[in-house]
Amino acid sequence: MRRIADSGYSTLLVPDFPQTQPAPGPMLATAAALTDLRVGTWVYASPLRPAWLTAWEAHSLSLMTGGRFEMGIGVGRPGIEDELRNKGLPVVPPNERLAQIRETVRTLRDLDGADHHTPVAMAVLGPKARALAAEVADTVTFALGNQPRVEVERLAREFRTSGGPELALAVPVVGDTVAPYMAHPDTDPVALRAADALTVLPDDPAAALEEIQRRREEIGFSYFVFGADFADRFAPVVAKLARR
Template sequence: MTRPFRFGVVAPLTTDLPTWLARVRRIADSGYSTLLMPDVPQWQPAPGPTLATAAALTDLRVGTWVYASPLRPAWMTAWEAHSLSVLTDGRFEMGIATGRPGIEDELRRLGLPAVPPSERLAQVRETVTALRDLDGPDRHTPVAMAVSGPKARALAVDVADTVTFALHDVPRAEVARLARDSRAVRDLELALHVPVVGDTVAPFMAHPATDPAALHAMDSLAVLPDDPAAAAEEIQRRREEIGFSYFVFGADVADAFAPVVAELAGH
């Protein structure tokens, strides 16, 4: 099954509020599907109230990209996600994963237990299970999972609606194989997190030390050309050859890629 294209923007609130609100309106007016917030304590306002503000301002879908499972008890994350789904009338998508590389140091700074990856993955399952219980039979909050290892991929196939592969430094052919293997089990939506456009690394979407030249050299799927026409052609190629239909960019390229979204969204 070929899914229609949709596009999301990771747009943390890092400016004054009026500037951010104006950006949110432009993103909505440009035809993007989803406004997304990272989960980075103390760098920005918390995802929940920020996303609720964006959803009240526009008709955008909103989502976390992504909750880090060890930062909160599973029931608390599920409760917030369910609440956002209710308050946005079904326009919320819960993105979740086990946390960025180095999250153990962040957990210690926050006074939280630095649990191993296996426990963090169990927290993801527990969170999704609690969310489904809160949603009940009449609501289904979409779940997106960012995955890398085989256990996380297996969990995503079991419980998620959307999967994105946190494998920026892995060559295209290997990510393509993993994507096809996942969709062979179940018809998941495949999302592509694109932190590098041209030679620019989007804030909050990759480590600041990310080397765009190295990613270009290995033909990484984490990169798109900065020319909108070339980007549109490559996006279509990635859906045709691999199955990616949901593309997520940083806010700094949202205006420049508006023509891409106008051409492809919904098709």
């Protein structure tokens, strides 16, 4: 964690994958205590816990970190239905998961009160999720696969023209390396490059920096998320971006 902070990164994010790491709450509270990083979930899967419990944990982390916590939330990654069955939890349809997100944010705002605001990031793709994000989120990331650049530009344009949330871009692939837990293990970097997908960046730091700048200026992304395995490789890129 200190290595990431010392490399110039602003935020440490953790996924909501039970049994693959310490639980998000304790891990993020520890990271915030040991560093001056912002911290957040990327992202809570809404059907894994009741809305009030997610909101309570998020509000608590926001207070414990002095306002350095941001709650990322979404309806769940591909395959979430099997995970829910294995845990004995009800499998609810996507529209009910969106309702859970709305209720989570509503409860979080009640807990925050008038004098506190916990930032909310939403992972979205479909039109209903995008509409909810435009209403309740501070940051939006698109749950992308191999969608071409032109399609992502169209999605981003909706939020840019409405003066809506900040746009975040998760990049799970750098060169031919796929970050664990950020994309399916069978993700094909060659196919992503052929599709001109935005989920991949060049392995060369100089080329990656140029492409990040392009995505900033042409599409409006201002928040970029990379896997921890790329932290050292991209440290020079982060340092240059911080000076711009």
